[in-house]
Amino acid sequence: MPTVVTRSAGRFQLEVDGATVGSLRHFSGLGMEADIAQNDMGPASVAKKHVANFKWAPGAAKVGLGMGKGMYEWIKASFAQTNVRRDGAFKVADANGKVQSSLNFNGGIMTSVTVPKMDGSSKEAGFFDIAFQAEQVQWALASGEDISKVVARPGKAWVSSNFKLSLGNLPCARVAAVDAFTWRCELAADSVGVFREPTTQAAKVTVPDIRLTISAADFQPWAEAAKKWFVDGQHLEADEMKGRITLLDPTLNEANALGWIDLVNVGFKSFNPPEADTTTDHLMTFSVVLYVEQMNFSLKAF
Numbered sequence: 001m002p003t004v005v006t007r008s009a010g011r012f013q014l015e016v017d018g019a020t021v022g023s024l025r026h027f028s029g030l031g032m033e034a035d036i037a038q039n040d041m042g043p044a045s046v047a048k049k050h051v052a053n054f055k056w057a058p059g060a061a062k063v064g065l066g067m068g069k070g071m072y073e074w075i076k077a078s079f080a081q082t083n084v085r086r087d088g089a090f091k092v093a094d095a096n097g098k099v100q101s102s103l104n105f106n107g108g109i110m111t112s113v114t115v116p117k118m119d120g121s122s123k124e125a126g127f128f129d130i131a132f133q134a135e136q137v138q139w140a141l142a143s144g145e146d147i148s149k150v151v152a153r154p155g156k157a158w159v160s161s162n163f164k165l166s167l168g169n170l171p172c173a174r175v176a177a178v179d180a181f182t183w184r185c186e187l188a189a190d191s192v193g194v195f196r197e198p199t200t201q202a203a204k205v206t207v208p209d210i211r212l213t214i215s216a217a218d219f220q221p222w223a224e225a226a227k228k229w230f231v232d233g234q235h236l237e238a239d240e241m242k243g244r245i246t247l248l249d250p251t252l253n254e255a256n257a258l259g260w261i262d263l264v265n266v267g268f269k270s271f272n273p274p275e276a277d278t279t280t281d282h283l284m285t286f287s288v289v290l291y292v293e294q295m296n297f298s299l300k301a302f
Contacts, residue, residue: 016070016088023064031057061130065158078110097148107135117180118163126160162248168241174215181208216274216284226271240265265293
């Protein structure tokens with residue numbers, strides 16, 4: 001079964017828990033893969049190879065904030081590490097919107113969510129890269145279902161320059177950029193041979209660090225906070241901060257926020273003074289890397 005890559009708008013549909021995924025830019029994966037065992041026969045013989053186990057390739061999707069309730073609740077539950085398994089289907093239709101084939105998956109666990117870089121100078125729409133591992137996949141042909149008029153719940157487009165960061169009592173109005181970051185969940189496989197599909201369990205969640213680029217105009221208060229953290233030893237759990245990355249609509253009014261990512265138990269990992277560069281006309285900036293213990297994902301539309 002080949003990897004599916006979507007190219008024709010309106011001729012495909014991704015569903016999660018029965019809800020159509022909106023703002024879908026790309027989907028691929030859910031092919032079949034084998035783990036190959038090799039028996040070395042010595043210098044005079046060709047090594048023998050055989051299938052030790054098989055698994056389904058990960059699924060991957062690129063979605064915007066209008067992703068729909070099913071995908072949103074899957075991300076939210078995964079970040080919260082609760083009820084993370086989801087079922088769904090990827091359907092491919094002909095020019096008339098009639099489904100020709102479908103990849104139906106069960107027991108999907110989200111393995112990564114990449115939040116795009118947020119940059120005040122960007123004019124690009126923001127999309128999230130999602131990866132998941134399905135426990136079972138079924139390939140179905142030509143159901144004939146008409147998906148030409150199936151529309152996901154509409155959501156507002158988000159431009160990646162429209163964001164606001166808050167972090168403890170630190171000044172954040174001049175944060176120029178938040179680098180892309182990826183939340184990950186590692187899986188443990190219960191492999192039992194070629195006659196049964198292996199099961200998977202969520203084994204370890206990795207919450208990413210966050211790298212900020214900030215105008216040098218706010219260097220002093222950030223430097224004072226960093227000195228207290230690194231030099232003065234005020235870096236116990238009670239000294240950790242709370243933060244939020246708010247995803248804003250074109251009005252930039254926080255009351256009209258599209259969604260947000262809450263940052264729990266945040267601390268300094270590194271602090272770097274401004275860099276001098278006479279070859280550019282850019283304003284001087286400094287960078288900060290923060291560790292985060294937990295993230296929570298919310299969309300206002302739901």
